[in-house]
Amino acid sequence: MEIKEIQASQTWQIRHEVMWPDQPFEFVQLEEDNSGFHFGVFDEDKLVSIVSCFIEGKEMQFRKLATLEEYQGKGIASCLLKYIFEFAKSRDLKRVWCNARSNKKLFYEKFGMNDTFKTFVKADQEFTIMEIMLF
Template structure:
């Protein structure tokens, strides 16, 4: 398992396949993709898990954490999430947050994120905002 920096366009296929297969392909292409940091996990040179990170001031939002179905349940997304939390610490980020699908909340809690109980719905999916703060 190897984590590499990737291009935004490298994330789109997995985003679409895993997160929004019923939406048009363009739905997974974010306006801010060009300003983000994108990371991928490779197994035998195959991209199997992705995440995109966006820094604004002393906060970082991660979006579109997704792992190809046949690779799910093997700790790959947890490994990737731990990597970006270390990345955030190295960048002197004070808070990392995400819009987590409500049914995936426990996954993020295991990594140390806390539910803010701020919820919303997008394209029929319910989300809750989760965050982790680092001490200065």
Template sequence: MKIKIIEASETWQIRHEVMWPDQPFEFVQLEEDALGLHLGVYLQDNLVSIVSCFINDGEMQFRKLATLEEYQGKGIGSELVKYILQLAKEKKMKKVWCNARVNKKAFYEKLGMQDTEHVFEKAGQEFTIMEVLI
């Protein structure tokens, strides 16, 4: 498994396939993508997991963490979050946070993130804000 910096456009197919398959492809293309740090996990030469990180005021938000379905449950997403947390420490961030689907909350909790209980809805999905202080 290798984690590498990738282009924003390289995240879009996995974002669409895993997170929002019922939405138009453009739905997963964020205006902020040009400002982000995008990471991809490769197994051999195959991109199997992606995430996008955005830094603002000493905080790092990660968005659109997605792993191809056939690779889920193998610890790849967990390794990617651990990589983000380490990167945030190196960059001296105060906090790392994300908008997590409510049904994925336990995944983030096992990685040390806390539920802020700020719940909201987007496109029919319920989200909660998860965070960890660095």
């Protein structure tokens, strides 16, 4: 497995297949994609997991962390999450946050992220804002 920086357009198929299969393909194409950093995990030449990161000031939001179903449960997303935390530290950022699906909250807590208890609903999915402070 290898983590590499990728183009935004390379994330769209996995975003759609894993996160929003019932939505139109355009639903996963973010307006801000061109201003972000996108990372992918490759198993040989196959892209199997992705995440997109957006920096504003001293903060970074990561979005659309997704792994193909047949590769889930193997620690791939965990490696990718650790990678982007190091990426944020290397840029001297102070806070990393995400809009996590509420049913995935425990996953993020394993990495020291805290629930802010700020919740919202999008396309019938409940989300909570998770964050970690970096020093």
